[in-house]
Amino acid sequence: EEQIAAAAIATKHFDAATGMTDKVAALSALASMDGEGAAARDTALQTFYDDADGDMLVLNKWFSIQAMADLPDALERVKKLKEHPDFTLKNPNRCRALVGAFTMSTPHFHDESGAGYQFLTDVLKELDALNPQISSRMAGSLISWRKYDEERGLQMKKNLEELASMDAISKDLFEIVNRGLN
Structure with missing residues (x-):
């Protein structure tokens, strides 16, 4: 009621x-x-x-509002929005509106399952080939792993190691990942 x-x-x-x-x-x-x-x-x-x-700025807001929503299935909703016809990783602002906003949704990005970190890692692998500058900026959400509890920190570190082992990692992303690991 x-x-x-x-x-x-x-x-x-x-x-x-x-x-x-x-x-x-x-x-x-x-x-x-x-x-x-x-x-x-x-x-x-x-x-x-x-x-x-179709207004680009308004649609960016539409994506970011949903990425920040505090719902039990937040990550699943973000994954579904990533497949939306108006979403593309080729548009840096759209990428920040959805993926970047999700990384700022503390309870969902930092869920103890580590699924938020894995989602970001998977996106970064895809994004790095398209736009290394944006992928490296977004990887910044993982490099502060030492500031979190042991379980979350180790999950974030594992995701950084996964990125570091990419065959075709860009110089930009490698620099951020390497800084996070060392």
């Missing part, structure tokens, strides 16, 4: 918003709604997407 009331308030703000700041604030609240608020979330996300009408 509380979720339904919260979803109704956020939806009212979303629908009444006259500027992008207000619309994004309402959508950000809706994006993390689950359970009874899921229908309102899905409707608002679809409306925002439709209203974007």
